[in-house]
Amino acid sequence: MRKAPAMHRAVIHLNDAAPEKIQTVLHNTANLLAALGPEIQVEMVAHGPGIAVATTPAPEELTTELTGLLAAGVSLCACRNTMTARRLTPADIHPQAVVVASGVAHLVTRQTEGWSYLHP
Template structure:
């Protein structure tokens, strides 16, 4: 009986958190500057909307494939915006796909460095799947 109670309590706790905070995950898989700016606009607009209402929100931007250029210094067409968003909003984070980074590094013949704002995840796609399974709202701009 005790073993059944713990998962039930975890489900109730997760439901309570979901009711109190909005959790949104956006993905970017294109190197296109317009698409990357659209993702950043969405993140900023989502953040402003909920914060103006006095509601909690957490936003993650997951970059993989060609979209990882968003987080590569010197190659990012939106690097200044990434830095500005991270400096101004502690509830917005940038996740970078380790699989893509390894392929980029192999192709370049050297380690590709990411911006300090990037947090590594093992796989961008798997991270998106897991977030959706955890109840996060998924947006693909």
Template sequence: MNAPLRFLAASALLLASLTTAQAQTPAAGKPAAEFTGAVADKAEYKVVYQLDSDDPKLIKQTLRNMKNALEDPRLKGKLQMELVAYGGGTDVFRQAQPYEADIKALQQQGVLLAQCLNTMKERKISKDELFPFISYVPTGNGELIIRQAQGWAIVHP
């Protein structure tokens, strides 16, 4: 590259860096705007949480994340939520596990609780082993595919 072109390229880089630095620096005497998160400007949000692990820490984390989302002031009254359990995640709905109070609390807030029937068939799990207040879907993956196509966000903690 000849000298004039190198000078132009260097000048362009310098100008770009100065413009970027200036855009990130508040004007003299004005405080920097504080970022407070995304603005929930839609009337409704839809999310499905998928749970496919029997790890108690992950199950508790998923339930806590769901509760936190329901309590987010930006989303209050705007959130439709579903929990889809399959594979090892079926433990969240087992009567022998300690999650009943948490999932009942979510259900009382309108959360759909869906168990994969395919997992139950493969693992020979009876509906009698699960809480009587949950719903069933043919396959967990099918539910996720359909929900995503319907515009639902999918969260896999």
């Protein structure tokens, strides 16, 4: 009997607002999808300064890449604690982002559930 292929799950940590760091994370995520195909589930978790990926108007290249990743099924999680500290409302957050109570707690939970952790 043949075993079904394992479902890959990866959670990617983004806590840096520098455009080059955001671009690195987006490129790494695209490469991950290309390498592992539709059998992978990916979440990008943005907190602290990294919340910029979900709030700040980015250069067109970053916006285009993020839109493509979201369309491919990647989830973008925004930290409610960061939102509160920065006085951001849900209206300030990307419409496709999922707000999680705590970005760091979400990362720990996903790792406990067996997700691969990436922090480019």
